[in-house]
Amino acid sequence: MDARISSGRRAADAIVERLELRIVSGELPDRTALPPERVLMAEFGASRTVIREAITALSSRGLIENRPRYRPIVRKPGFDAALGALGGIVGHLLGEAEGVKALFDSRIFLERALVREAAMHARRADIQALREALAANEAAIPDSARFYATDVAFHAVLYEIPRNPIMPAIHRAYVAWLAVHWHRMLRSPERNRVNYQSHRTILEAILERDPDAAEAALASHLNAAWEYVRVTFEPAPERTEAGQP
Amino acid sequence: MDARISSGRRAADAIVERLELRIVSGELPDRTALPPERVLMAEFGASRTVIREAITALSSRGLIENRPRYRPIVRKPGFDAALGALGGIVGHLLGEAEGVKALFDSRIFLERALVREAAMHARRADIQALREALAANEAAIPDSARFYATDVAFHAVLYEIPRNPIMPAIHRAYVAWLAVHWHRMLRSPERNRVNYQSHRTILEAILERDPDAAEAALASHLNAAWEYVRVTFEPAPERTEAGQP
DNA sequence: GTGGGTATTTTGATCATACCAAAAATGGCC
DNA sequence: GGCCATTTTTGGTATGATCAAAATACCCAC
Incomplete structure (x- = not known):
């Protein structure tokens, strides 16, 4: 039943990729809030641990603006970012x-x-x-x-x-x-x-x-x-x- | 007993800061492996959740290289990173x-x-x-x-x-x-x-x-x-x- | 004793669950 | 309609468990 990735790839990476796609494709438009972690959790079939890791990864890559207690906000970055x-x-x-x-x-x-x-x-x-x-x-x-x-x-x-x-x-x-x-x-x-x-x-x-x-x-x-x-x-x-x- | 930070700052941020200091100060020399998560956990008095978050943050900032299943390695980043x-x-x-x-x-x-x-x-x-x-x-x-x-x-x-x-x-x-x-x-x-x-x-x-x-x-x-x-x-x-x- | 292979331990990755506090949503009051 | 109190939602953190891969210890043959 485990969905664990046994290769050299973290589970979060796959989620990062899929979210990335949604952002660049415009499915998740700029400046909108990301769905709640628990929703993403169900959607991607992963635990919150992984979801959160993916979010922080996106955040550090500048695709998401993630203030401490607020909902993460989608940010299509420019060169400045x-x-x-x-x-x-x-x-x-x-x-x-x-x-x-x-x-x-x-x-x-x-x-x-x-x-x-x-x-x-x-x-x-x-x-x-x-x-x-x-x-x-x-x-x-x-x-x-x-x-x-x-x-x-x-x-x-x-x-x-x-x-x-x-x-x-x-x-x-x-x-x-x-x-x-x-x-x-x-x-x-x-x-x-x-x-x-x-x-x-x-x-x-x-x-x-x-x-x-x-x-x-x-x-x-x-x-x-x-x-x-x-x-x-x-x-x-x-x-x-x-x-x- | 909770060490939770209630301000606008994540607990991981403090740990990131402290680890950063150890890296730039040379206390954690370049290319050495980071201590195991469980050790850091005890050392910083935080849960693994937080430790791992800090590590991924450091990693995304280029101060740490962490291949999927390996011990994170300290990397004083060059311009390449x-x-x-x-x-x-x-x-x-x-x-x-x-x-x-x-x-x-x-x-x-x-x-x-x-x-x-x-x-x-x-x-x-x-x-x-x-x-x-x-x-x-x-x-x-x-x-x-x-x-x-x-x-x-x-x-x-x-x-x-x-x-x-x-x-x-x-x-x-x-x-x-x-x-x-x-x-x-x-x-x-x-x-x-x-x-x-x-x-x-x-x-x-x-x-x-x-x-x-x-x-x-x-x-x-x-x-x-x-x-x-x-x-x-x-x-x-x-x-x-x-x-x- | 040394090289190579195997067993054991360590450790990172992930899941599940729980609780708290702050944010957001709700609703009622003026 | 706007403002404030209440409830719900949601992110932040903690704990404990499990698994598989990496690291290490161990052992055996040469």
Whole structure:
């Protein structure tokens, strides 16, 4: 009478699969509540143990939003949800210097390509958005918190230009990863002004349709930024070489 | 005697947190097996229900690898694990044409940047690896399955060149996403030959240290490839406009 | 004693049942 | 019709049992 799976596959996996199907097929539309566990139990002929395991699995895969005491809600995820889930995992890497460095480098690498793209293919609306973002950026120089927001917004425009929904999602993910440590980052109006000037240089290169100059300006900008990010991930003062001489 | 959490937090969450700490702190070193459920049960004063829930949660977050009947193994995740988890989610987007297009476009975008990088900064060893990959690619032209493997390998070299561990992980993720549909993709020795020629053109541009030519060649190559990928994601013939005139 | 095969123990997977508390549904009151 | 008390539903957790596969201990032959 046992319906146990004796192969290398959990019983919950089969249920996950079937529920997945119902979600992507639209049988369980977005934002609707999942049937109660006891119903699913009868429906799939499994114990609540298995049903619950399947639900948590779906939840961790982003197909279901499962607040503690509430009915699980079907969520057809977008790229944001996907990258959000990724963020939780990558977060663990952020404790290790190498991981952060790799992450930040990947950002530099991507944004270098983005500014090239911008220099070559930015449309009138993109240019306009960049101009506005830069203006907001300048206006916020005295206020570091606001500057940070406008800084993020400026870069966000770059991610919009390729018109690929994945790009903004990636940007949001980067921002989310780094935001955790923002409060530990050094910041000051002087520093803000430097960053503003970098943004300005980048935009000028884009306006001149000079991808190489734009790429170089951005690389310089982000490599400088890295110095300020890096320190926040170096908790213990390993070497006091230039400490108090 | 009940240790039930009555707030908006599951009991499992606390355990997840504590186990997380043990993992990142190194108390539970990488690759070691987790203690048996019954031990953890006693240790945390929770029922197996909760322990198991915590374990599956850790597992879905990539901190633990748990094959069906084996002891869960601690895994300080790398970027591969992260992107692997992401893959499961993104997979759902692959059913929708827009999602696939966006994904493929992002790949083109990234690889364009990669070949530029290669043209500018490829080292002797990278060049050698590319040459070898190309040779293997040519040799495999008659055998489509083998050709596919060498095709992937050729592109993989490009992802190695920036020396950023995230890049190869991204590549593997792309490959995994697309591999699911490989059996539906059209393939033939003629097609293989065309692809081989594309690879050859790309490598030549890299050898000449000409990033623009390399980028153009790669874009052309992948845009052509997209045509072959696209059809596999268009199940129903929605419009027969150019069907049988 | 060592390799290989077998018996035993451990342990993960699943089921069944029960209870509690919070959420949701119900119904009656103003 | 809207608001509040009551009942029902439902998710969270606990306990105990069973089974099969994995891990381990054991044994035997060479």
